[in-house]
Amino acid sequence: MLLLSRSDVERLLDVDRLAEALGPAMAELSAGGVSMPARAVVQVRELRGLLGVMPVFLDSLGILSTKLVSVFPENKGTGLPSHQAVIVVFDAQTGSPQALMDGTFITAARTAAGSALATRLLARSDAHVLAIVGTGVQARAHARAIPRVRPIQELRVVGRNPDKARALAEELASESRLPTTAWELAGEALAGADIVCAATHSADPVIKGEWLRPGTHVNSVGLNAEGREVDGEVVRRARVVVESRAAALAPSPSGANDLLWPIRDGLIDEKHLDEIGELFSGARPGRTSAEQITLYKSVGVAVQDAVAASLVLDAAERLGVGEQVEI
Numbered sequence: 001m002l003l004l005s006r007s008d009v010e011r012l013l014d015v016d017r018l019a020e021a022l023g024p025a026m027a028e029l030s031a032g033g034v035s036m037p038a039r040a041v042v043q044v045r046e047l048r049g050l051l052g053v054m055p056v057f058l059d060s061l062g063i064l065s066t067k068l069v070s071v072f073p074e075n076k077g078t079g080l081p082s083h084q085a086v087i088v089v090f091d092a093q094t095g096s097p098q099a100l101m102d103g104t105f106i107t108a109a110r111t112a113a114g115s116a117l118a119t120r121l122l123a124r125s126d127a128h129v130l131a132i133v134g135t136g137v138q139a140r141a142h143a144r145a146i147p148r149v150r151p152i153q154e155l156r157v158v159g160r161n162p163d164k165a166r167a168l169a170e171e172l173a174s175e176s177r178l179p180t181t182a183w184e185l186a187g188e189a190l191a192g193a194d195i196v197c198a199a200t201h202s203a204d205p206v207i208k209g210e211w212l213r214p215g216t217h218v219n220s221v222g223l224n225a226e227g228r229e230v231d232g233e234v235v236r237r238a239r240v241v242v243e244s245r246a247a248a249l250a251p252s253p254s255g256a257n258d259l260l261w262p263i264r265d266g267l268i269d270e271k272h273l274d275e276i277g278e279l280f281s282g283a284r285p286g287r288t289s290a291e292q293i294t295l296y297k298s299v300g301v302a303v304q305d306a307v308a309a310s311l312v313l314d315a316a317e318r319l320g321v322g323e324q325v326e327i
Helices: 006-012 015-030 104-122 137-148 162-176 186-190 232-237 257-264 276-281 302-319
Strands: 002-004 040-044 049-058 063-071 083-090 097-102 129-133 154-158 180-183 195-198 217-220 239-242 273-275 294-297
Touching: 002 006, 002 302, 006 097, 006 104, 006 302, 015 104, 015 137, 015 273, 015 276, 015 302, 049 302, 063 104, 063 302, 083 104, 083 302, 097 104, 097 302, 104 137, 104 217, 104 239, 104 276, 104 294, 104 302, 129 137, 129 186, 137 154, 137 162, 137 195, 154 162, 154 186, 162 180, 180 186, 232 257, 239 276, 273 276
Parallel strands: 002 097, 129 154, 129 195, 154 180, 195 217, 217 294, 239 273, 239 294
Antiparallel strands: 040 049, 049 063, 063 083, 083 097
């Protein structure tokens, strides 16, 4: 079995190719061509932690894989990321274990690539002010991914911890050469933003509908079993797009309270949701007007991990990277 470390995966995964490959895979998922059962989750309640199991078979790529991912928000400040993962790939012809690779970098990269795909399909073509809500791994990944698909001219970083927000703003300004500022109050930062990316573990909404001007596109990737990242007014006002209706509406903690609670409260129904694969294939339209507010709510799906793992394996075989081990 091939063993690939985090440094191997970071070296091998081409994020631009990943963003391109996600569209067809998501269309295949929406068309019913992917075998992907619901994510199984066990909880460690006293620490707000969970372990998720995410298997999938993607026939078009011939990849059979499963991701084991832990989410422990209380890791904040310990030096450990809140999300940690490994991905196991099996031979689709024999079922034999083929590769074991770090999944932590893949999780961050494919989540941001999914948001980039949604932004390409939903954000206004002239969108140029990007607000990032959060200061962790996903915030960084989104700040790097979104300017690849829209002509971003200004970055805003929103964080509850002013020191972390300033530090990230300085890091991104140095890296991107874009004007970048740190903000404490999300309502002020979102005023005038064209694209908003929220990547937090907050139990209380960090994006509220009253803060969004017409034409804003929102990517929300944070999940919290006890709360939600966007409020019901955002969902009511927005054109809502998800990776998979079944995944998004699965019972918490797998699904998104951001959508489950507005449905429970009668603000929307399930018909309010479209799938990103439907937009990519043309089965459903993308943005329909310059004033439309759009929301991409991501819960993470295994097909995206499989696409990333396939790209990593292809590159590893081509370049001779990784260590063969007996198990």
